[in-house]
Amino acid sequence: MTGDKLVVENLNAWYGKTHAVQDISLSFPDKRATAIIGPSGCGKSTFIRCLNRIHETQPKARAEGKVLLDGADVYADDPTEIRRKIGMVFQRPNVFPTMSIYGNVAAGLKLHGGYSHDEMDRLVIESLKKAALWEEVKEKLDQSALQLSGGQQQRLCIARALAVQPEVLLMDEPASALDPISTARIEDLIFDLKNQVPVVIVTHNMQQAARVADRTAFLYLGKLVEVAPTRDLFERPAEKLTESYITGRFG
Amino acid sequence: MAEPPVGTGTDPLPATGPAEPAGATPSPSQGPDRRRSFTGVVDRFFGGLSTLAALVLIALPALLIVIITQASWRAIVRFGPGFVIGQFWVPSASPTSPITFGAAPFVAGTLETSVIAMLIGVPLSIGAAIFLAELAPDWLRAPVASVVDLLAAVPSVVFGLWGLYVLVPYMRSNVDPALVHYLGWTPLFASHAGSQSGVSVLTASIILAIMILPTISSVSREALRATPDSQREAALSLGATRWEATRLGPLAYARSGIFGAAILGLGRAMGETMAVTMTIGNSDNFATSLFDPGQTLSSKIAINFGNALPLEKSALIELGLILMGLSLLVNVAARLMLRSMTRMGGSAP
Amino acid sequence: MRPPKRLRRRVKSAVLLGLCATAVLITLLPLASILLECFVNGAGAITPAFFLQNPPPPCNPGPTTPCPVGGIQDALLGTLLLVVVASLIALPVGILGGIYLSEFQDRPLARPARFLADVMTGIPSIVIGVFVFGIFLFFAEQGWISSFSITSGYTGAVALAVIMIPVVARTCEEALRLVPVSIREASLALGIPRHRTILRIVLSAARGGVITGALLAVARAGGETAPLLLTAGFTTGAITGLSGWTPSLPVLIYYSAAGGYANTTQLAWGAALMLVLIMLLISVGARLALRNKFGGRTA
Ligand SMILES: Nc1ncnc2c1ncn2[C@@H]1O[C@H](COP(=O)(O)OP(=O)(O)OP(=O)(O)O)[C@@H](O)[C@H]1O
Ligand SMILES: [Mg+2]
Numbered sequence: 001m002t003g004d005k006l007v008v009e010n011l012n013a014w015y016g017k018t019h020a021v022q023d024i025s026l027s028f029p030d031k032r033a034t035a036i037i038g039p040s041g042c043g044k045s046t047f048i049r050c051l052n053r054i055h056e057t058q059p060k061a062r063a064e065g066k067v068l069l070d071g072a073d074v075y076a077d078d079p080t081e082i083r084r085k086i087g088m089v090f091q092r093p094n095v096f097p098t099m100s101i102y103g104n105v106a107a108g109l110k111l112h113g114g115y116s117h118d119e120m121d122r123l124v125i126e127s128l129k130k131a132a133l134w135e136e137v138k139e140k141l142d143q144s145a146l147q148l149s150g151g152q153q154q155r156l157c158i159a160r161a162l163a164v165q166p167e168v169l170l171m172d173e174p175a176s177a178l179d180p181i182s183t184a185r186i187e188d189l190i191f192d193l194k195n196q197v198p199v200v201i202v203t204h205n206m207q208q209a210a211r212v213a214d215r216t217a218f219l220y221l222g223k224l225v226e227v228a229p230t231r232d233l234f235e236r237p238a239e240k241l242t243e244s245y246i247t248g249r250f251g
Numbered sequence: 252m253a254e255p256p257v258g259t260g261t262d263p264l265p266a267t268g269p270a271e272p273a274g275a276t277p278s279p280s281q282g283p284d285r286r287r288s289f290t291g292v293v294d295r296f297f298g299g300l301s302t303l304a305a306l307v308l309i310a311l312p313a314l315l316i317v318i319i320t321q322a323s324w325r326a327i328v329r330f331g332p333g334f335v336i337g338q339f340w341v342p343s344a345s346p347t348s349p350i351t352f353g354a355a356p357f358v359a360g361t362l363e364t365s366v367i368a369m370l371i372g373v374p375l376s377i378g379a380a381i382f383l384a385e386l387a388p389d390w391l392r393a394p395v396a397s398v399v400d401l402l403a404a405v406p407s408v409v410f411g412l413w414g415l416y417v418l419v420p421y422m423r424s425n426v427d428p429a430l431v432h433y434l435g436w437t438p439l440f441a442s443h444a445g446s447q448s449g450v451s452v453l454t455a456s457i458i459l460a461i462m463i464l465p466t467i468s469s470v471s472r473e474a475l476r477a478t479p480d481s482q483r484e485a486a487l488s489l490g491a492t493r494w495e496a497t498r499l500g501p502l503a504y505a506r507s508g509i510f511g512a513a514i515l516g517l518g519r520a521m522g523e524t525m526a527v528t529m530t531i532g533n534s535d536n537f538a539t540s541l542f543d544p545g546q547t548l549s550s551k552i553a554i555n556f557g558n559a560l561p562l563e564k565s566a567l568i569e570l571g572l573i574l575m576g577l578s579l580l581v582n583v584a585a586r587l588m589l590r591s592m593t594r595m596g597g598s599a600p
Numbered sequence: 601m602r603p604p605k606r607l608r609r610r611v612k613s614a615v616l617l618g619l620c621a622t623a624v625l626i627t628l629l630p631l632a633s634i635l636l637e638c639f640v641n642g643a644g645a646i647t648p649a650f651f652l653q654n655p656p657p658p659c660n661p662g663p664t665t666p667c668p669v670g671g672i673q674d675a676l677l678g679t680l681l682l683v684v685v686a687s688l689i690a691l692p693v694g695i696l697g698g699i700y701l702s703e704f705q706d707r708p709l710a711r712p713a714r715f716l717a718d719v720m721t722g723i724p725s726i727v728i729g730v731f732v733f734g735i736f737l738f739f740a741e742q743g744w745i746s747s748f749s750i751t752s753g754y755t756g757a758v759a760l761a762v763i764m765i766p767v768v769a770r771t772c773e774e775a776l777r778l779v780p781v782s783i784r785e786a787s788l789a790l791g792i793p794r795h796r797t798i799l800r801i802v803l804s805a806a807r808g809g810v811i812t813g814a815l816l817a818v819a820r821a822g823g824e825t826a827p828l829l830l831t832a833g834f835t836t837g838a839i840t841g842l843s844g845w846t847p848s849l850p851v852l853i854y855y856s857a858a859g860g861y862a863n864t865t866q867l868a869w870g871a872a873l874m875l876v877l878i879m880l881l882i883s884v885g886a887r888l889a890l891r892n893k894f895g896g897r898t899a
Contacts, residue, residue, distance in 0.1 A: 052488065054484060054487055054488055057483075057484075057487055059388075059389065078606065078610070080490045080491065080492050080606070080609070080610075081490065081606065082490075083487060083488055083489065083490040083491075084489065084490030085490075087488065087489075088484075088488040090481060090484065090485070090488075092481060094479075094481035094482060094484065094485040095485075096482070096485065096486075096499060096500075096503060096504075097503075097504060098503045098504065098506060099503070107486075107489060107499060108489035108490060111489060111490060111491050111495055111499075111609075112490060112605070113605050114605060157485070160485075160489065161488070161489070164489060164490065290793040290795075290796075291793075293793065293795055294793050294794045294795050296795075297794075297795035297798070297799075298704070298794075298795075300696055301696045301697070301699045301700040301703075301704065302700060302704075302707075302709065303696070304692075304693050304694075304695075304696035304697035304699075304700055304769070305697055305700040305701070305704075305709045305710070305713040306709070306713075307693055307697065307765065308697050308713040308714075308716055308717045308720075308765070308766060308769055309709065309712055309713050309716055311716070311720055311762065311765070311766070312716050312719060312720055312723075314731075314735075315720075315723070315727070315728075315731045318731055318734040318735055318738065319727070319730055319731055319734055321734065321738065322730070322733070322734035322737055322738070374623070375623045375626055375627060376623070376627070377623075378619055378620040378622070378623030378624075379620070379623040379624045379626075379627045381620045382617075382620040382621050382623065382624045383624065386617060386620060386621070395624060395628075397887065398628060398631065399624070399627055399628070399631075400883075401631060401880065401883060402627070402630070402631045404819060404823075404879045404880065404882075404883045405631070405634060405823075405876060405879065406822075406823030406824070406825065406850055406875055406876070406879060407823070407825060407826075408823070408825040408850045408851075408853045408854050408872075408875075409634065409638070409823075409853065409872045409875060409876055410634070411853075411854070411857070412853055412857050412868055412869065412872050413630075413633070413634045413637055413638075413872075415857055416637070416641070416857075416865070416869075417633060417637050461630045464627050465627075468627065492609050492610060492612070492613035493613050493617060494612060494613035494614075494616045494617055495609070495613065497617075515722060518722045518724075519722070519724075521724070522723070522724020522725070522726065522727065523724070524724065524725070524726045524825070524826035525825045525826055525850075525854060529854070529857065549724060549726045549826065552726055552730065552830070553726060553826055553829055553830075556829065556830050557829070557833075567730075568730050568733075568734060571726070571727050571730035571731075574724060574726070574727055575723065575724075575727045575730075578722060578723055578724055578727065579719065579723070581722075582718075582719045582722035582723065583719055585722065586715060586718050586719060586722075
């Protein structure tokens, strides 16, 4: 299928003996945001953590199957390169506490190297603007990232992820630790971002999925139940299970 | 509650208000009351005892300073501040020199040995801590960590014995000649006559480096382990290699803890006595080359104390005072550093 | 420009992580060597006579002259006595101090006491030796004790106690803190007085940790040499209680190692082997004591 940036085929993931992701096949089109919903513990986080191969960095964690980025198998490449191409934002803001705001955004660029000073400045500013944080921090780039508020820190994490120019952006409940105003800002941000990179966002909040995502996938007990354009999934779910979940009859 | 249900005309329940029979509340009997006041006394007595113990904890360092100052007063008065920079230790008058005592060579020896020990020991112990905290699989971590900690249980006199009979000969026949061969042109590694015995500032420093390994590595290990996983994942998700993720995540996060650990190690190195006394060669001269024999504050005290006359004893105690000052400084710094680490948010291990 | 840089990063990562692993090996090497040398050089000295004799005059074995290795009898006894007396002083004070730090932690003394206890554990033991010598010197100058009693087993035991107290207090505090607050509240709610709650319930729940702390402090005191050199003195003769010069195992090792005579050197290695074995036993015992209680806190 043309236009699919990321294709997942028969993905399985384990924690020791726990089979957390079971045989999921799913593709993510370019320039679209895809939401992943499902009850707690159904394997949403595990699933997206397999896409940038961060799942396997945990003890006893294992994954099998194919993940293709532009047709190339992610599991055949160097994981550090894959993680640069597939950025990730976590549930709780995890800024580097000993670094400045600038240092946080530039951290990835410094790792990969090959950027001149001017290029780096330009990319940092650009990323902060994309993350809608620039106006708030432009006066204090050299101050500690810890003094930002929770919502600002999360946007800083988004800027940090964007700075290395990823080809896909994964977000695991990026707004669940934030207040409504910060949440709204992040949602606006995702809405803008998806025109540049495909976004995969895990969320517990179905309104949020409806607001930001073009497509939504419903996971249950480690399996993919249904994936459809967001509207369709919420208005005419094909599966009984999906319907009872979105109408709040379980979970 | 007190309001009766509507239409209780035939209700047999008597509408008793607040008027209760007087005997319902238990009248205070004497027994329990007296017992309560008795336990109150015991409680207070016990509280007093433990307060006393806490006072001992506070008083000991204060007393330490007072007593050591008092016991070295004789030397302080006699030699004044010149003691600290004095270069000669002459306990009995001779035709060429009057009685005089000076601390300079020993202060220099203490600083020299502990700095070299840190240069060798700190990278090793941080490396070991990184391996044990970040890289080792679970089944390897706990046993190896315990074995490293066992090194701390070896008494320092046993290190000294091992140093004297194992390390010193090894240095004499293998390490020192090689260092002279390659680095002999630098003043630090210059070899002059009589400096190839193996007992030297360098040997003592190496023993010290070994002895501070468990201290630094176990405290750093705890600091590294206290780093939340989200820090490692933040780095990994940017495409960091395993080393880079360790550097950006745990090493940065735990840096004040690691720094505190290193300073704690420095404190231990400065005060260590037996192992140094047995391997440094006990010479009162300044060591200009690392192959020279030397003396530290602690080794000088250990060597001379037994046979010293009162004035010399007082001077030796003044060496102890200097050592105490140095180690108080270092330890307070280390503790403040470690405390700021736990405050920064690492859940204390 | 990218691919070579990527390779370089991977190599750098592998090399540095490899160095970390090497650092562990280098750390383990001296321990292995120390244990090995103690066994190789010391095992031969350990005969029944080793426990029943005292250090001999130093000599080298000649073709005709006998040159006995001697033993550690009175030094072992001295160490035992010193540590017992030191523990009698330090354990009550240290445990009560630990109770204060943990159970009365919001009182004003708790913070300075904890901080100073931590600082004290870092003070070199030879400085403690000088300190306690200074105390007894002061007593003698005041005429409260004879100046012959300055160097005595009692002075040595006090020095060891001063070393032990902050260690015991801090480890006891840490152990008590692991006991859940709910246990204290439940006990107090039942009307059990505070001191009984602490002594009978909290202390007994934490006894594994408290025993561990006490054992570690005993181990540390038992291996100390420098402070005893200044306070307890040494003798190769028989021990005469703690009122005179009192031999101890560590100081015996120190004096026997000097000079390089064949027999005393072997005695030093034998004594070192004994001391290391005792220390390792206590350390392992301390770990086991900790494992039994509260699901084994993994350090
Ligand atoms: N580190 C781990 N070790 C072992 N099992 C784990 C681990 N992380 C998750 N699991 C298990 O894997 C399953 C899927 O977990 P996952 O975190 O992917 O769920 P989730 O859908 O993200 O849930 P939530 O919405 O609560 O974040 C769960 O059953 C969980 O118990
Ligand atoms: Mg999750």
